[in-house]
Amino acid sequence: MGSSNGSHQPDSISYQVPSTTRKLNLMNFTVNGKSVSPEVEPQMPLLWVLRDTLNLTGTKFGCGVASCAACTVHQDGQPIRSCVTPVASVAGANIKTIESLGTPEKPHPLQLAWIAEQVPQCGYCQSGMLMAAAALLERKPKPTDADIDEAMTNLCRCGTYQRVRAAIHRAAGALV
Amino acid sequence: MKRRNLILSGLGITGALIVGWGVLPTRSRIGKPGNMLPTEGEVALNGWIKIAKDGGVVLAMHRSDMGQGIHNALSVLVAEELDVPLKQIRLEQAGHDAIYGNVAMFVGTLPFHPMQSEGVDKPFAVQSGQWIVGKVARELGVNATGGSSSVKDAWEHLRMAAATTKASLCLAAADLWKVPLGEVKVKDGVISHASGKSAHFGEFANGAAAQTPQNVTLKDRKDWSLIGKPTARADVPSKTDGTAVFGMDVRLPNMLFASVVQAPKMGGTLTSFDAKEALALPGVLKCIQLASEAGSAPGFAVLAKTTWHAKQAADKVKAQWAQRAEGAIDTKRIESELKDKLKTEKGFTFHERGDAAKAESNAARVIEAQYKAPYLAHATMEPMNCTVQFKGGSIEIWAPTQVPGLARATAAKVANVSEDKVKVNVTLLGGGFGRRLETDVVAQATQVAMAADGVPIQLVWSREEDMTHDFYRPMHVAQLSAALNAKGEVESLRIKSAGDAISPRWISRVLPALSGPFDAPDKTTAEGLFDLPYGFANQHMAHVSTRMGVPIGFWRSVGHSHNAFFSESFIDELAFETKQDPLAFRLSLLKEAPRYAAVLKLAAEKAKWGQALPVGHAHGLALHQSFGSIVAQVAEVSLQGGTPRVHCVVCAIDCGTVVNPDTVAQQVESSVNFALSAALFGNIDIQDGVVQQTNFTNYPLVQMAQSPAVETWIVPSTHSPEGVGEPGVPPLAPAVANALFKLTGQRMRSLPFKA
Numbered sequence: 040m041g042s043s044n045g046s047h048q049p050d051s052i053s054y055q056v057p058s059t060t061r062k063l064n065l066m067n068f069t070v071n072g073k074s075v076s077p078e079v080e081p082q083m084p085l086l087w088v089l090r091d092t093l094n095l096t097g098t099k100f101g102c103g104v105a106s107c108a109a110c111t112v113h114q115d116g117q118p119i120r121s122c123v124t125p126v127a128s129v130a131g132a133n134i135k136t137i138e139s140l141g142t143p144e145k146p147h148p149l150q151l152a153w154i155a156e157q158v159p160q161c162g163y164c165q166s167g168m169l170m171a172a173a174a175l176l177e178r179k180p181k182p183t184d185a186d187i188d189e190a191m192t193n194l195c196r197c198g199t200y201q202r203v204r205a206a207i208h209r210a211a212g213a214l215v
Numbered sequence: 216m217k218r219r220n221l222i223l224s225g226l227g228i229t230g231a232l233i234v235g236w237g238v239l240p241t242r243s244r245i246g247k248p249g250n251m252l253p254t255e256g257e258v259a260l261n262g263w264i265k266i267a268k269d270g271g272v273v274l275a276m277h278r279s280d281m282g283q284g285i286h287n288a289l290s291v292l293v294a295e296e297l298d299v300p301l302k303q304i305r306l307e308q309a310g311h312d313a314i315y316g317n318v319a320m321f322v323g324t325l326p327f328h329p330m331q332s333e334g335v336d337k338p339f340a341v342q343s344g345q346w347i348v349g350k351v352a353r354e355l356g357v358n359a360t361g362g363s364s365s366v367k368d369a370w371e372h373l374r375m376a377a378a379t380t381k382a383s384l385c386l387a388a389a390d391l392w393k394v395p396l397g398e399v400k401v402k403d404g405v406i407s408h409a410s411g412k413s414a415h416f417g418e419f420a421n422g423a424a425a426q427t428p429q430n431v432t433l434k435d436r437k438d439w440s441l442i443g444k445p446t447a448r449a450d451v452p453s454k455t456d457g458t459a460v461f462g463m464d465v466r467l468p469n470m471l472f473a474s475v476v477q478a479p480k481m482g483g484t485l486t487s488f489d490a491k492e493a494l495a496l497p498g499v500l501k502c503i504q505l506a507s508e509a510g511s512a513p514g515f516a517v518l519a520k521t522t523w524h525a526k527q528a529a530d531k532v533k534a535q536w537a538q539r540a541e542g543a544i545d546t547k548r549i550e551s552e553l554k555d556k557l558k559t560e561k562g563f564t565f566h567e568r569g570d571a572a573k574a575e576s577n578a579a580r581v582i583e584a585q586y587k588a589p590y591l592a593h594a595t596m597e598p599m600n601c602t603v604q605f606k607g608g609s610i611e612i613w614a615p616t617q618v619p620g621l622a623r624a625t626a627a628k629v630a631n632v633s634e635d636k637v638k639v640n641v642t643l644l645g646g647g648f649g650r651r652l653e654t655d656v657v658a659q660a661t662q663v664a665m666a667a668d669g670v671p672i673q674l675v676w677s678r679e680e681d682m683t684h685d686f687y688r689p690m691h692v693a694q695l696s697a698a699l700n701a702k703g704e705v706e707s708l709r710i711k712s713a714g715d716a717i718s719p720r721w722i723s724r725v726l727p728a729l730s731g732p733f734d735a736p737d738k739t740t741a742e743g744l745f746d747l748p749y750g751f752a753n754q755h756m757a758h759v760s761t762r763m764g765v766p767i768g769f770w771r772s773v774g775h776s777h778n779a780f781f782s783e784s785f786i787d788e789l790a791f792e793t794k795q796d797p798l799a800f801r802l803s804l805l806k807e808a809p810r811y812a813a814v815l816k817l818a819a820e821k822a823k824w825g826q827a828l829p830v831g832h833a834h835g836l837a838l839h840q841s842f843g844s845i846v847a848q849v850a851e852v853s854l855q856g857g858t859p860r861v862h863c864v865v866c867a868i869d870c871g872t873v874v875n876p877d878t879v880a881q882q883v884e885s886s887v888n889f890a891l892s893a894a895l896f897g898n899i900d901i902q903d904g905v906v907q908q909t910n911f912t913n914y915p916l917v918q919m920a921q922s923p924a925v926e927t928w929i930v931p932s933t934h935s936p937e938g939v940g941e942p943g944v945p946p947l948a949p950a951v952a953n954a955l956f957k958l959t960g961q962r963m964r965s966l967p968f969k970a
Contacts, residue, residue: 080497083523091472091521096464097457099645100522101596102678106911109596137457150455157447157877160885161282162454163461163596163645188920194911196596196646197282198888200922202881 068129070095071139081127085119086110088126089136097137097166101194108193111167111174112136118174137166140173149173152210160197168193172207181211244353244372245379246314248424251275252307258420260383262314263376264293265307266423270404270415272299277309278369279360279617280450281647282885283940284878287448288366289373291874295441296377296434299404299416302449308641311620311634313356319368320359321352323938324718326565326738328746329840330808357726358620361652361769363842363938366874370936379431380423387422388414436872436933445877450643461645462615463675465602471500473663473674474525476532477514477684480904482539482764485513493517493528502532503666508658509625510724510766512684516663522675541764543904546590546690549763553692553713554585562711562759563736565745569753571698574707578698582792584785586695587965588777590899591688591770592914597645598681601660604671605630610637610661611671615644617651621725625654629661648889649769653686654725682914683906686768687899689715693744693781698753703793707753710744710782715767716760717774734760739769743778743841743945748808749786749801765901771889772944775841779945780894780952780966783837787953788962797836797953798824810869811838814930815847818867821928822849829853832862835954837946842938844870845930848887848946850923852954859968861891861923861951866943868927871934879939880927886943887925892916894948897967 067076070093077092089095089112098121101109105120112121113135141147149172152158159165168191175182175190182190187204195203246262257265257273265273274293280286290304309315325348327341337345381401388406389396400407407413436442453459478484490502498520507513515532519525575581602613603626610630616622619639627634644651660674676684691714698706716737723730737760745756770776790800798819805812815838819825824834831853838847851863864887873879896915900907908914952963 083521087521087523090463091523094466095457096460096466099461099596100463100598100675102911104678104910104912107596141456146456150452153455154447154451157451157881159282159448159451159454160284160881161280161596161644161646162450162459165454166457169455191919194596194916194918196594196648196889196916198885198917198922199881200888200917200919201884201924204919 066126066130068131069133071134071136077126079126082125084122085112085124085126085129085134086121089121095136095138099163099166101164106194107164108171109164109167111170111193113170113174116174116177118171137170140169147173148210148213149176149206152206152213155209156202156206158199158202158206160199164193164195168195168203172203175207176211182207244314245376246312250310250312250314252310258424260380260423261376262312263373264380266380266384266416266420267305268417268420270303270417271305272297272303272416273305273307275309275315276306277315277358278365279619279641279644279647279651281360281617281644281651283882284448284875285360285365286450287446288874288878289369290449291441291446292369292373293377295439296374297381298401301441301446303404309358311358311623313353315358316352316356317359317364317368318349318352320362320364322349323362323364323842324348324738326736326741326745328566330748356620358618359652360617360647361649363941366936367843367938374433375431378433379428382428382431383423383426384416384419386426386428387419391419391422442874443872443876446875460642461597462600462602462613462642463597463645463673465613465642465673467602467604467671470602470671470673471518471520471667472522472525473516473518473660473672474522474529475505475514475516475659475674475676475680476529476534477512477680478536479683480536480538481544481766481901481906482541483536483904485515486535486537488515488532488534490517490532492533493531496524496528496531498524499528501666503663505659505662508629508662509654510686511655511658516659516674518663518667518672522673526677538904544764544901545903546899546901549690549765550587550692552763553690553761556713556759556761557692557694557711560713560759562713562757564755564757565736565741566754566756568751569707571707571709571753571755574698574753575696575709578706579701580699581696582699582789583694583696584788584962584964586693586781586784588691588780589897589966590690590765590901591893591897592682592685592899592908593648593650593770594682594911594914594916595646595648595650598678599650599656599676600674601656602671602673603660603664604669605661605664605667606669608632608636610664611640612637612657613640613642614657615642615651616654616657617644617647618654618725622654622657625657625725626661629658630665648771649773650685652721652725652769678911679909682909686766688770688776689717689765689767691777693778695781695785697789699793705751705789705793708749708751709755711757711759712741712744712778712781713759713761714740715763715765716740717767717769720767721769736760739774741774741778743775743839744782746840747782748811748840749804750807751804771886772841772941775839775941775945776893777966779837779839779841780948783839783946783949784952784962784964787835787949787956791956796825801838811840811845814838814845814867814869817928817930818847818849818865821867821926822851822865824849831958833954833957835950835952835957837949837953839942839945841942841945844868844937844939844942846942846946848950850947850950850954852951852958854958859895859951859955860921863924863926864947864950865926866928867930868942869930869932870939870942871932871937873929874936876929879929882939883927883943884925886941887947888917888922890944890947891923891951893967894951895921895967895969
């Protein structure tokens with residue numbers, strides 16, 4: 040993980056961040072079990088705090104308007120679209136991103152199912168798919184096809200949808 | 216139009232520009248060890264393969280993976296001939312030597328009828344055309360991932376590079392062990408001898424470099440253990456834990472982020488801008504004017520400490536834009552102009568058989584229909600982006616690109632440095648579909664980097680910029696007609712279409728030195744119309760090429776994407792009008808095309824064509840060849856509240872020899888969904904020069920709930936491999952349209968089905 044103080048002041052460049060910088064709130068929240076306090080504007084979307092300030096690039100930018108769900112992360116276990124979530128609104132919350140869905144030693148059953156079903160193609164939307172699916176399984180350990188249709192509104196331009204469905208069912212079976 | 220010019224049209228080359236190619240030596244595509252990056256502990260044995268100390272095999276990867284699984288396929292070819300486990304193949308980005316160019320993609324642009332251009336008994340014109348363009352493409356060495364050509368292109372030389380490597384290693388082992396070569400065995404990456412001696416490849420790498428094996432042969436297909444079997448993709452685990460690095464995921468020390476605003480009206484220019492308010496925002500460093508390069512729209516970029524800060528500030532810049540001199544572009548007007556041109560212009564004849572005009576004048580009845588397809592955006596999930604550092608006169612680029620060599624050329628031109636001062640790192644691509652055959656974003660990022668005092672910058676487009684500044688699939692209209700004789704039999708098929716030619720516009724952007732003053736006939740305009748397999752006695756297919764001013768580019772399956780909708784819907788109309796079953800009608804016209812007939816029969820059989828379906832459901836079918844592969848699809852469709860719902864698509868494909876059948880299935884599934892989004896929703900409107908669709912909210916894609924089940928059936932084949940990434944796209948729209956006709960009695964002649 041990169042620097043968590045939000046400073047990207049370059050050292051080899053003469054510019055200064057303008058002195059008119061507004062007083063920034065120090066936000067405290069937890070990302071993947073670690074406490075962070077990025078020095079950023081309260082209205083900055085969580086997505087860009089994760090990607091550009093904390094260098095957690097597994098969460099993707101796709102649309103910026105909560106339409107594609109590539110930016111899905113968990114806030115206290117609930118799936119949220121981080122591209123439209125002001126960072127101030129997650130103060131004190133536990134944020135979980137794709138980087139901590141599983142570990143190399145103990146992958147999440149969905150990650151194993153994703154590999155078994157060879158789900159990803161380009162892979163860009165898959166972080167969001169997996170986080171949405173993980174939240175679904177938390178809520179409904181044995182989802183029906185209708186549950187999957189309802190919960191999985193993520194967009195995938197490669198059309199991996201039916202493999203995503205198969206992988207969710209496979210993981211649900213493994214969660215017995 | 217002389218035949219010679221037509222042949223060269225595939226490359227957009229006029230005769231004068233190819234002076235010189237004939238005297239250059241023929242390059243062996245196995246290449247030289249010096250083509251590969253020298254690395255401590257690795258020995259290069261040719262331009263493709265290095266052997267590492269630990270016995271690992273390093274493969275020069277020259278193709279970009281945008282989801283199509285090419286990194287798997289090319290690794291399989293090498294692992295097969297080398298007899299190493301697939302997981303032992305490591306990838307290293309290939310350099311810029313011409314051996315890494317894509318010859319098959321350029322040969323594929325030749326407008327020859329497939330019935331003439333496949334097999335060994337090709338007419339002289341076809342043979343010589345393929346030879347000339349192949350020769351030119353070899354000299355150009357344009358490294359491009361596109362045209363569903365990567366396996367086709369690599370098939371012979373990559374396997375030969377691996378077989379030659381194995382032969383060298385065996386010679387080295389025989390020398391070292393002083394045993395006859397014929398007694399040296401290779402299995403699972405281990406070389407052994409009956410005496411009990413055995414070691415991995417790393418032990419023989421240096422010895423192998425001194426060997427020159429003779430008479431190397433490729434494995435017989437009966438001995439293949441990997442080719443043709445499903446293998447797991449090595450990139451999948453990293454795409455499930457967030458570690459896969461796409462262009463937007465590149466992170467460098469001290470890097471800054473840029474957001475762009477481009478001329479909102481198509482063809483417009485930036486006259487002035489006031490960035491005072493923007494620069495006063497926190498974390499904002501600079502506003503940089505962007506000149507139009509490599510087809511990019513003019514505009515400006517704001518540089519800031521995060522992408523969000525850059526975007527917030529870019530929105531605050533007060534810019535003045537000028538309209539293009541020719542007046543505002545409007546898609547409604549383009550549509551009516553195209554329809555006028557169908558009436559008033561003859562166009563270029565791509566295919567002729569018998570006398571279709573005479574057949575119509577003698578006909579008992581002529582059936583006519585007009586079809587239309589709109590402009591479309593690529594909408595890759597990863598928006599356009601590029602990371603560039605310009606420091607000490609050198610440029611380093613990190614880009615999700617389908618064309619690393621052209622990206623290098625663009626950056627060098629923009630920064631006025633020589634190409635050897637530019638290093639290109641190809642990341643994973645979050646979708647490509649042809650959009651990343653362009654280098655407009657590389658040109659913009661280079662301009663920003665030049666203003667960033669040596670700091671690396673990452674330029675990212677908003678989704679809105681991405682949707683409104685694409686190189687669109689061009690709008691096309693087509694007039695189709697058929698003559699029926701007194702017995703009700705179809706005597707002729709005549710097709711004329713109109714729309715912009717793609718190749719000459721692309722070449723003018725990325726290979727400007729090859730761009731001529733006039734457009735030669737471009738296969739992309741007529742593919743899927745002139746090359747139909749049906750045996751109508753009289754045929755005439757022509758295209759009227761236009762230049763409507765909309766930036767256009769290659770969109771997955773290119774001309775086939777709309778032309779298959781025109782041709783396969785009209786074929787269905789003819790079946791209905793002659794009171795024949797759509798399957799039987801097509802089969803009756805495929806007597807000279809057994810491969811096509813076999814594919815169609817397989818899809819129909821697997822879909823249980825003709826058997827009862829649930830009430831309110833109907834089957835529609837379509838058959839289409841593109842990129843050398845023949846695909847038939849049977850779509851099961853119903854209407855839910857007036858909206859088409861595609862439940863299932865059964866696909867049969869003949870793509871020649873298959874490297875990984877699971878990749879073929881993935882690409883067919885992908886193509887069906889990609890094409891279904893276009894068929895149901897895909898539409899780009901331009902009003903007063905402004906693209907009206909801005910995000911997924913008004914350019915929707917199919918979601919899980921609308922996504923059909925897809926079955927893929929592969930026709931076993933011993934032909935050479937053909938394309939897989941695109942051929943599943945074209946038949947989907949007509950298959951669905953033909954099913955909708957059965958449900959409603961309404962013929963869908965315009966895409967999308969639901970505006």
